[in-house]
Amino acid sequence: MPNAYISGTGYYxxxxxxxxxxxxxxxxxxxxxxxxxQRTGIVERRFxxxxxxxxxxxxPAAEMALRNxxxxxxxxxxxxxATLSPESAFPGxxxxxxxxxxFCDIGHFVPALDVRNQCSGFVYGLAxxxxxxxxxxxRHVLLVGSEVHSAALDLSTRGRQVAxxxxxxxxxxxxxxxxxxxxxxxxxxxxxxxxxxxxCQRVWDxxxxxxxxxxxxxxxxxxxxxxxxxxxxxxxxxxxxxRMIGALMQVFAAHRLTLNDVDLFVFHQAxxxxxxxxxxxxxxxxxxxxxxxxxxxxxxxxTIPILLAEAxxxxxxxxxxxxAAVAFGSGFTWGAAIxxx
Ligand code: UT7
Numbered sequence: 001m002p003n004a005y006i007s008g009t010g011y012y013x014x015x016x017x018x019x020x021x022x023x024x025x026x027x028x029x030x031x032x033x034x035x036x037x038q039r040t041g042i043v044e045r046r047f048x049x050x051x052x053x054x055x056x057x058x059x060p061a062a063e064m065a066l067r068n069x070x071x072x073x074x075x076x077x078x079x080x081x082a083t084l085s086p087e088s089a090f091p092g093x094x095x096x097x098x099x100x101x102x103f104c105d106i107g108h109f110v111p112a113l114d115v116r117n118q119c120s121g122f123v124y125g126l127a128x129x130x131x132x133x134x135x136x137x138x139r140h141v142l143l144v145g146s147e148v149h150s151a152a153l154d155l156s157t158r159g160r161q162v163a164x165x166x167x168x169x170x171x172x173x174x175x176x177x178x179x180x181x182x183x184x185x186x187x188x189x190x191x192x193x194x195x196x197x198x199x200c201q202r203v204w205d206x207x208x209x210x211x212x213x214x215x216x217x218x219x220x221x222x223x224x225x226x227x228x229x230x231x232x233x234x235x236x237x238x239x240x241x242x243r244m245i246g247a248l249m250q251v252f253a254a255h256r257l258t259l260n261d262v263d264l265f266v267f268h269q270a271x272x273x274x275x276x277x278x279x280x281x282x283x284x285x286x287x288x289x290x291x292x293x294x295x296x297x298x299x300x301x302x303t304i305p306i307l308l309a310e311a312x313x314x315x316x317x318x319x320x321x322x323x324a325a326v327a328f329g330s331g332f333t334w335g336a337a338i339x340x341x
Contacts, residue, residue, distance in 0.1 A: 004133035005183030006339060007140070007176035008069025009309035012060040013169040013296060014048040023155070023164060030157040036164045041272025045167025045297035047150035053087040055096035057170035057302075058146035062101060064309070065142065065172040073103055076174070077138035079112040080129050082121030082145040082301035084201075084330070085152060086114065097144065118199075119268050119329025121145055121301030122171070123187065123337050126325070129175040130184040139177045145301030146170035152201065154228035162229045165270070167297035171305025182319075187337040188250035190243065199236050199330040201229040240274050240328040245281060247336035248326050255338055259284050261322055264311065268327035269293035269303045290316060300329065317341055 018026070020033035020043065036042050048057060058081065066072065081094035092114030103110060117124040122145040129141040149166035153159060175184070203226055204211040212220040244267065252258065265288050267275045272293050279289060290307050299306060304325050311317035321341045328334040 001134055002136065002177035002179060003181070003183035004130035004175050005178050005180070006173045006308070006341070008065040008067070008071065008174040009172070009305065009312045010061045010064025010066070010068060011169070011171045011306040011309035012057055012064070013046045013306070014052065014057065016047050016049060017044050018047050019044045020164070027155040028157075029155065029160050029163065031160050031164055039271070039273070040165060041293050042165065042297045043294045046169055048148050048168045052148060053096065054083045054085055054093050054146040054148050054170070055087065055100050057148065057168065058093070058097050058144045058172065059100045061146065061170040061172040061305070061309075062097065062142055062144050065174050068312070069140070069174040069176065071140060071174060073101060073106060073108055075140050076110055076142045078110050078132065078141045080115060080125045080141060080143045081112065082115040082117065082125040082143070083147055084116065084118045084121070084300055085147045085149055093146065115301070117329070117333045118331060119270060119298070119300050119303070120327040120331070120333040120335045122304040123325060123327045123335030124189060124333070126175070126184060126337050127187045127189060127335070133175050133177050141175045142172065143175055143305070144170060144172040145303070145305050147300045147302050149300065152229070154224070158224070159228055161233055162231050165298050167299050169296050169299040169302045169306055171302045171307070171309055173305050173308060182340045185255055185338040185340060186251060187335060188247045188254065189335040190247060191331050191333045193331065195235070195239065195332045197230070198332070199229070199231045202226050237271065237274060239332055240270060241277055241281075243332065243334040244274075244278055244326045244328050244336070247334050248282070248324060251324070251336045251338050257338065262288065262324045263321035264317055264323045265289045266304055266307045266311070266323055266325040268329065269296070269307070270298050270328070303327075
């Protein structure tokens with residue numbers, strides 16, 4: 001059975017920077033730089049321009065990952081696309097990325113799978129991609145996480161609790177087969193559907209007829225409570241801390257690891273306070289953590305692959321290092337993975 005290692009990483013963030021103060025000055029949100037910084041650690045985020053979807057952000061990230069892996073489109077056997085902000089209800093973003101990258105132009109009709117696990121999407125996707133590689137089914141799986149949150153944020157004072165947290169971006173990795181003693185060692189995934197609506201963006205309700213209410217002209221009417229994300233921030237915070245620590249301890253126990261064995265902790269970036277709290281609880285040194293929430297906010301499924309790609313680019317993540325990636329998000333869903341780089 002081959003091992004599954006990460007052979008290339010890439011990322012892309014849109015160029016437009018939106019600072020905390022600009023949320024107030026440009027969008028008229030009643031907020032302050034101080035409030036957002038103190039509560040979350042976020043200083044600025046990126047917003048994509050109109051006309052840009054998650055597959056557009058994913059394309060340069062994926063191309064960078066392929067270049068860094070020394071591979072071409074023909075080498076890729078499958079696309080796994082993690083996002084909570086797909087272009088449309090269906091089809092998923094994976095097929096848009098396939099078409100944009102030119103797979104179809106060369107007649108390379110690889111399977112494209114979308115993963116819908118929000119902030120845990122990358123870790124769920126990694127478990128999926130690694131399983132396919134380790135089973136011998138595929139040699140190279142392109143795994144991306146990409147989000148365009150800015151189009152679906154209630155950028156008004158009413159929506160400030162959620163709108164101040166999220167940003168746009170994309171990260172990608174190639175998960176490849178190897179006979180070397182390295183790669184994805186294992187993972188622990190979990191979910192608790194009792195909290196499905198504690199953090200959700202419903203938009204429609206498929207149990208209703210029709211699924212979106214219509215006016216007398218048959219035009220769909222989405223009320224604000226359905227249109228925008230709803231979040232009980234305090235409940236999410238509490239569960240995130242508990243579940244991220246739990247998932248990390250689960251993979252540690254399964255692989256007989258201790259804190260000292262890990263060289264780099266790559267945590268989902270929802271709130272700097274969540275990650276600092278966990279770091280203090282488990283007693284890990286700050287220099288073993290990478291962070292980008294200050295610059296990008298919460299980029300959901302893109303967060304962990306962006307962190308990995310930046311760490312590689314900066315020389316902080318090198319061959320032989322042991323990585324612990326941990327995420328928590330809507331669902332609730334969570335996961336942790338151990339990777340020998
Ligand atoms: O990947 C998972 C995604 N989400 C998370 O992980 C989020 C986890 N939760 C959090 O990060 C925090 O709960 C938040 C940062 C979202 C909120 O921090 P908090 O300390 O829990 O604040 P709060 O929601 O209890 O709100 C305190 C006050 C409220 O005003 P009142 O009711 O006390 O008058 C809010 O209306 O702060 C107000 N507020 C804001 N004020 C200025 C909420 N958002 C803002 C804002 N600017 N952006």
